[in-house]
Amino acid sequence: MNIATVFEIALAAVVLGLAIWTIAVPDTYSATVGFIAYGLLVALIWVRLDAVDVALTEAAIGGGLGGVLLLGAAARLRDTEAMTTEGPSLIVRLSAAILSASIAAALAVTILLLPDPAPTLAPAVVANAGATGMTNPVTNVLMAFRGMDTMLEKVVLLLAIVGVWSLASDQAWGGRPGPRHQADPNGVLAFLARLLPPAGIVVGIYILWTGADHPGGAFQGGAVLASMWLLVIMAGLVDTPPVRSRWLRLILVAGPGLFLAVGLGGLCFGSAFLAYPVAFAKPLILSIEVAMLLTIATTLGLLLAGAPERSAER
Amino acid sequence: MTEFLTAAVGLILAMLGLGLVSILRGPTDADRMMAAQLIGTAGIAVLLLLGTVTGVPAAVDVALILALLATFASIAFVKKGLSRLETDGADPGEDR
Numbered sequence: 001m002n003i004a005t006v007f008e009i010a011l012a013a014v015v016l017g018l019a020i021w022t023i024a025v026p027d028t029y030s031a032t033v034g035f036i037a038y039g040l041l042v043a044l045i046w047v048r049l050d051a052v053d054v055a056l057t058e059a060a061i062g063g064g065l066g067g068v069l070l071l072g073a074a075a076r077l078r079d080t081e082a083m084t085t086e087g088p089s090l091i092v093r094l095s096a097a098i099l100s101a102s103i104a105a106a107l108a109v110t111i112l113l114l115p116d117p118a119p120t121l122a123p124a125v126v127a128n129a130g131a132t133g134m135t136n137p138v139t140n141v142l143m144a145f146r147g148m149d150t151m152l153e154k155v156v157l158l159l160a161i162v163g164v165w166s167l168a169s170d171q172a173w174g175g176r177p178g179p180r181h182q183a184d185p186n187g188v189l190a191f192l193a194r195l196l197p198p199a200g201i202v203v204g205i206y207i208l209w210t211g212a213d214h215p216g217g218a219f220q221g222g223a224v225l226a227s228m229w230l231l232v233i234m235a236g237l238v239d240t241p242p243v244r245s246r247w248l249r250l251i252l253v254a255g256p257g258l259f260l261a262v263g264l265g266g267l268c269f270g271s272a273f274l275a276y277p278v279a280f281a282k283p284l285i286l287s288i289e290v291a292m293l294l295t296i297a298t299t300l301g302l303l304l305a306g307a308p309e310r311s312a313e314r
Numbered sequence: 315m316t317e318f319l320t321a322a323v324g325l326i327l328a329m330l331g332l333g334l335v336s337i338l339r340g341p342t343d344a345d346r347m348m349a350a351q352l353i354g355t356a357g358i359a360v361l362l363l364l365g366t367v368t369g370v371p372a373a374v375d376v377a378l379i380l381a382l383l384a385t386f387a388s389i390a391f392v393k394k395g396l397s398r399l400e401t402d403g404a405d406p407g408e409d410r
Contacts, residue, residue: 003320007327014331021338030337033346036387037337040350040357041330043376047364052372059376063354064383068390181393189389200382207375215372224379227386234393 008048015041028074028081035070039063052215053138056207060223068230069304133282134212142217143285147274151263154256154292157299161252165243167307174244177305181236193235200228208293212282218255218289222296229301240305248298255295259288316367323363330356347391354384 015038022034039062046055088096125137125145132144142150168175183189204224211217232238241248262284266275276284333356336349358377365373 003324007320007324010327010331014334018334018337029343030340030346033343033350034337037334037350037353040354040380040384043380044357044360044364047361047370047373047376048368050370052370052376055373055376056379059379060383063380064387067387071387071390192385192389196382196385203378203382207379210375214375216375220379224382227383231386231389234389 011041011045011048015045028077029071032067032070032074036063036067039067053136053217053220056215056217056220057223060220064227065223065300065304068227072304072306131278131281132276132285134285136211136213136215136217138215139211139217139285143288144276144281147259147263151256151259151274154259154295157296158252158256161299161302164303164307168243168309172308172310174242175308175311176240176242177302177308178233178240179309180239181234183234183236185236189235190237193232193237197228197232200224200231204228204293204297208289211289212286218292219296222293223300225293225297226300226304229297230304233301233305240302243302243308251294251298252302253295255288255292258291262288319363319367323360323367326356326359326363330360343391347388351384351388354380354387358384 018034018038018041022031022038025031025034039058042062043055043059046052046058122137125141128145129135129137129140132140134140134143204221206221207216207224208218208221209216211221233240262276263274267273270277330353333349333352336352337346340346358380361373361377361380365371365377
């Protein structure tokens with residue numbers, strides 16, 4: 001057993017221990033912070049498993065945006081939690097534990113029962129990598145070989161934002177999400193919100209661009225852009241846009257819309273829905289990804305900003 | 315050189331474990347969040363070293379994303395947790 005294996009075992013043990021603590025700790029806020037640290041460590045494990053694309057997503061969503069979403073929820077729940085005197089009953093807790101444990105057990109059994117070697121399409125993906133002109137197999141699968149799934153996922157993002165907006169009260173409908181943030185214009189936060197976003201925007205676009213041949217892609221790049229946008233909003237430098245705004249809705253449908261248009265073009269001029277002409281495969285995929293980068297960044301930012309709370313006039 | 319870098323990974327992982335102890339102990343939210351930030355920084359260092367040791371250059375990109383989003387998470391913690399800090403009587407006025 002070499003030293004690297006020892007590290008891996010230690011890392012796995014630490015992640016498991018942290019996961020159990022996150023479930024067991026009674027305070028919501030502590031559990032959230034534990035979950036953020038858990039996301040960071042899981043990203044390390046994905047890198048160790050050579051799944052860098054997954055590690056990028058885990059770092060962006062698990063440790064970053066998802067953690068911030070949960071922090072906001074925990075801060076909001078704090079007042080109501082202080083008022084409720086009794087938690088869920090023992091039966092509720094037991095049945096939740098049994099349900100979660102049986103799902104985990106079912107997943108474990110499925111993985112253990114896989115034939116050896118496990119059935120895989122990876123060789124086929126590698127063999128057909130030349131068809132799109134891109135060498136990152138994950139991007140090839142997401143954008144070309146299983147493009148249909150990716151398109152439907154973007155529609156799910158749209159549904160999510162519709163769900164969040166539908167929580168708005170009647171008076172606030174069409175207004176701006178979240179509170180109006182105010183901070184000292186000469187303070188540290190406003191300074192950071194001017195300093196960091198230029199670098200962050202470059203990193204976001206770089207992650208999209210490098211996704212053609214190396215780990216990366218529109219979702220991870222979009223998550224970085226969304227966090228930079230929210231940083232500027234939280235520093236009070238700009239306000240959230242009103243949800244009735246026309247350009248905002250255009251950006252929200254740009255990604256899935258262009259994807260659908262290219263797909264229908266494949267039906268008219270090519271052999272099947274979403275069939276890219278070989279000569280134009282890479283430019284087409286890249287333009288879809290650019291549109292999706294904007295859509296994903298806006299959608300993730302608005303999901304974290306929450307339901308409209310103020311009318312647009314104020 | 316690889317042995318040296320691997321040893322460095324081990325040392326940082328040990329520090330990361332100490333940060334986890336701090337998350338578990340608390341006692342306040344701010345302590346926990348500072349520990350989470352420490353783990354984020356340690357994670358960036360481990361990723362950069364791992365990328366060099368195992369020859370995965372893309373690990374640098376993961377470190378880049380972690381660096382940006384860990385900053386963002388700590389700011390969100392201060393903004394979201396501020397109302398509570400105010401009720402505790404600590405430094406009102408920066409926000410709101």
